Amino acid sequence: MQLGFIGLGHLGKAIAGRLLECQHTLTIWNRSADKAEGLRATVAASPAEVAQQADIVFICLFDSAAVQTVFTQDQGLLAADLNGKIIIDHTTNHFREVLAFHDLCAQAGAIYLEAPVLGSVVPASQGTLTVLVSGKEEGYSRAEPVLANVGKHLFHLPEAGLATKMKLINNLALGSFMATLAEAVAFAEGVGIKKEAVLDILHVGGGQSLVLNAKRAKLLSEDFSPHFTNSLIYKDLHCLQDLAYESKRPLFTGAVIKELFGRAMAEGMSELDFSSIYTLFKQQ
Structure with a gap:
């Protein structure tokens, strides 16, 4: 065609x-x-x-x-x-x-x-x-x-608009999973557990998810060449906050996660893959 x-x-x-x-x-x-x-x-x-x-x-x-x-x-x-x-x-x-x-x-x-x-x-x-x-x-x-x-x-x-609203809601889960996995990996390394072991255990434990499957290699190698950038997830979560405001609904985790990706933007990581949020936690 x-x-x-x-x-x-x-x-x-x-x-x-x-x-x-x-x-x-x-x-x-x-x-x-x-x-x-x-x-x-x-x-x-x-x-x-x-x-x-x-x-x-x-x-x-x-x-x-x-x-x-x-x-x-x-x-x-x-x-x-x-x-x-x-x-x-x-x-x-x-x-x-x-x-x-x-x-x-x-x-x-x-x-x-x-x-x-x-x-x-x-x-x-x-x-x-x-x-x-x-x-x-x-x-x-x-x-x-x-x-x-x-x-x-x-x-x-x-109905016009519903697909976009659902995509924004999906990215609430996506961004939250990514931030939690990144923090978990960096935290575990900080208390002496090797990153590869952490990722293997999370894969069969509480971290098991499409997000970990997709981003395991990036977290392991710290090659954050972009597939889905911090600038994109930040933009989407900003739109989601607009939706929450218009709907008069609170957005608890979404607000925190958006600001984490905002911090990544402020650190000059706008065009890196959104899995690079790991580096924010590793710096701690």
Whole structure:
């Protein structure tokens, strides 16, 4: 199938590569053109050109401001004829701002599917992400076969905004698990237990989790090259706090965990993998 793809960060490039492995043809655009290196795809000059070449266009960007720019910039998506097209947005958006993207696409005759994912670079490259989708049933039905190339688990929450809210809630658990594991490992080392033994014991004990499975090697080697950055988890937890405020609900662990990742940002670790929070506890 002829697809479009906009946004080739760590996650976006992994998803694009997976779609190519599944024999789809891609037209791609990224603000920094060098990010397209290594992909067997046609590089477009603008988002509008991507939309002209594809019936389904994927977006995977840092935040809602970046998505808004891709829609509205000179030769952005809205400059193309979007009638009948599907826009699949894997960006983790702000729960309020994502609603505007549904409206923009509807006004242009397209269907917008907010589709944040659970998982990062490795599962993306293997097609084993979990994909949360909100948007019209018609669009989801048309897009489902392609989404199945990206995600092992697909969940359709039709009402606009729900997929984004669920992604933020998932990242409350994700960030909390990561911080607790990091503190546990650093604490155990501090009282004389070797890191490898700590990780082995946590793996069959209280730390057993998808997070430990995914981050064990990084914690062991202290290679914190990014799969999912501190800047991303911090941004998501900030959006979650906005959701808690709007919902008039307390957010106890989320507030603490957000500030831990904020400390990582202040320490110059914005673009390291979020497992690098371990170093904050190790420094103690």
